[in-house]
Amino acid sequence: MFSPLPALPSTQAWDPALLKRYDISGPRYTSYPTAPSFHQGFGAEDFEAALARSNARPRPLSLYVHVPFCRRICFYCACNKIATKNTQLAEPYLSRLDREMVLTSRQLDRSREVSQLHWGGGTPTFLTLGQMGDLFDRLDARFGLSNSPDRDYSIEIDPREANVLTLRHLQALGFNRLSLGVQDLDPKVQQAINRVQPRVLTESLIDEARRLGFRSLNLDLIYGLPHQTPSSFAATLAQIIDMAPPRLSVFNYAHLPSRFAPQRRIREADLPDSDAKLAMLQTSIEMLEEAGYVHIGMDHFALPDDSLASAQRLGTMTRNFQGYSTHGNSDLVGLGVSAISRVDDCYAQNPTALADYEAALDAGRLATVKGIRLSLDDQLRRRAIERLMCDMALDLEALGHEFDLDATLWLDDALTRLAPSIEDGLIERHGSRLVVTPRGRLLIRHLAMAFDARLPKQAQERYSRIL
CATH class of the missing domain: 1.10.10.920 (Arc Repressor Mutant, subunit A)
Known part of the structure; x- marks a missing residue:
């Protein structure tokens, strides 16, 4: 190229x-x-056929696991999630995930390397250490996980729910990259979005991840949240730059309360106007480039020696449902409620409703509810x-x-x-x-x-x- x-x-x-x-x-x-083109004429049998066809051109596998549980709801969130404090409620879900793994892996050549793994949510660290270990072992048993130093095994972390022991456990399991949700460090903004997260929680995890030798770490920020101003967001950016994460995602908040119920808790009068949001974007780009970050594209930034920046220089970077990615030459298998797969020449999506996902797997079939063949x-x-x-x-x-x-x-x-x-x-x-x-x-x-x-x-x- x-x-x-x-x-x-x-x-x-x-x-x-x-x-x-x-x-x-x-x-x-x-x-x-894009997802609006997916249709219900594409079902479980079509996805099984795509999985089988993909073995003829045995590309590596990328696995995405959706863990929908959160202890508390962030008002800005547009993800598929279930609010609960009871970790035992995850047990039936983990059992269904294992059924889905069995049904999916039956169609795949087991010699295909799992070069990429990502746990998203919700909040994957909602799970107990034992539950995380059990899920990782089941993935290994069904698909055969990789020990290659080039693997990209990442997990989304909520710094309010993870600590040093969590990171040590994740590293022992085989994860080598972390993504930490931050959004903003201003206490007034945090209060308005129901995500109170003192800087020390984030900073201590970054320090420990560095000490443990995780190969990369990403922080998520959002501009356009209630009570943000260009100067307050610049203050957050200055603190983040001091922490020097290898990657940053700086997203534009999309206020769509008619589609996402938690956003109705945010007062529109508290949101910055379009001029202020543009100023925040400009400030973000200028401050991050001044600090040595490469503007990868859209809302992604990386230090020059990070693997994402290297992949862009080499022309091997790609985009998938987690954003920009370093492992383009792979088939993506999505597991869990609402998960989307990209396999061979098809996309396949699971139900967004947990009850529908459970019912399909309890009936002994893949949960594919819609998709498309390209x-x-x-x-x-x-x-x-x-x-x-x-x-x-x-x-x-x-x-x-x-x-x-x-x-x-x-x-x-x-x-x-x-x-x-x-x-x-x-x-x-x-x-x-x-x-x-x-x-x-x-x-x-x-x-x-x-x-x-x-x-x-x-x-x-x-x-x-x-x-």
């Missing part, structure tokens, strides 16, 4: 009027086609969107060679839709090469939308705003 041009300083990219004009709603493209056009556009978002560049000639067709001719509609963005200096065309400019990096979701042939048929309001 074409190697992207080096980025210019972000100060050359900042044009508030232009950014506001392009700040529309659109997909994050963790998949293409056409050639879908596969070509997925590849184009992925490379554009990961490399900040797209080589149409190389794309055509990969699919044995004329990609420039095939994607003529996308190139036509890109014309205004070229005129506004968001992306440049050099023959068969498209190169995203520094200002275009901020609007990469909008540029990707030009390649989305299905978007005009979907309701835009279901998506968050780009900035």
